[in-house]
Amino acid sequence: MSNVRKIIAEKVASTNLSGTIAIPFDFKKLRGKITPSGTTRIPEENIDIIRKPDVVLVPHNPIGRVCSWFMGFFVYGIYNSQNKLNKELTSVLLESERLADEREELLRRISDLDIRLMKMEKSK
């Protein structure tokens, strides 16, 4: 077998760049935060990190019932220290224009499902 491993290790060591890139968000902070309804709970202290125009965001309350239908989507709600939805911050985040298409499509599908669910409940 060759000494490829040694060559690469020496080359990488010589750059002195190891350890220089910090990941700006700890993945563990997301771990286990998805509630049974499918909502990802993001604590307020991380608001700046997720206040990104391309983060998919919809309010929790109106759709909580059907969130789990959307396995392909992750749905954010902003929670305060009392574990209550912070409607103000959530609505601010909803205003992102770049999200408009995706948000509307998601809300449309949620609305459709909500109507179907209501019909199912009525027919019981």
Next chain:
Amino acid sequence: MRVVQILVTLSFGDAVSNDCLAIHKLLEKNGYKSSIFAENIDKRINASYVKKYSSLPKLKADDVILYHLSTGSELNLKVKDFPCRKFLIYHNITPSHYFASYNGATTKLCAMGADETILLKDTFEAGFCDSQYNLDELRKIGYTCPLVVRPILIPFEDYKKKPSQEVVDKFGSNKDLVKNVIFIGRIAPNKCQEDIISTAYAYNKLYGDEKCKVRFILVGSANGTEKYLSELIAFAKILELDNVIFTKQIPFDEILGFYKTADCLLCMSEHEGFCVPLVEAMCFDVPILAYKAAAVPETMGDSGVLLETKDPATSAMYLHEILFEKDLRSQIIEDERERLKRFSYDVVSKEFIDTLKQYIEGVKS
């Protein structure tokens, strides 16, 4: 004498099921009367020798059971009571803590599986382990019966099938402008796909200005780990990465397409009892960069490149060397071709059948 393989689930295309089916063919070829019984059988597997466990006939004292152990199940403890000869094929069980935040049922199954493996320690006359790592694990929990290392039987013929032209066209073009780094395997917390995303972030920071870009393609089903997948997607979005692709479950020809067009396989998994995708990558001449954990270094042998750290800058730099240093790439591929010989169907099948004969007939070949 009949040789009966028993397992909890016979799926379509996973390593344990492929191993079981390959062993069946091998047994028949060597004159044994072979059959497979499983509690759950994938609908796509339609073979007369595969039957539901509930239809298992009454076994006789000279019948032989080959029991595949890879998960928790009530079936595991029934094995103890079979009035016949019993041999273990141990594929390892993922530690339950990996799933604790994601899937209660899987967590429970893994925890049960670990307990049941201990309870079965005096059940088998002898056993086969996919790796020395697996064998050592059994010794640690008190297995004293003869055990041998016998790598999983891999159906290499299947890899000669035609890859998806769509994938080849989409990901195989413009190789001077974009390279493909793949990981193939179930979306699962023990496989630590988040560390691949971190590597992608560091790679973009260090080499984002270069002409040739790199995309990271995570191929694998998230069946049962949807929450983990959601977190991975969220993580990639939070890090503003547009070069991380999740394929979810895809047909076999598309998997072949990704192997065909890959420039590197990056594995950051922390727990593998063998890791078939490493061998598959060797088969497709894909250089491997893998985190040194569990059975991974054993499967790699002296081939590929191992990471001793999960520092994202370090993994990104290693990756860059592997992707763009032509001489190193060629040498890695040459090493992997050499290593692949260890896992050839002929070598592994001979080892298996010789050992089985020794176990059940007392014949030394």
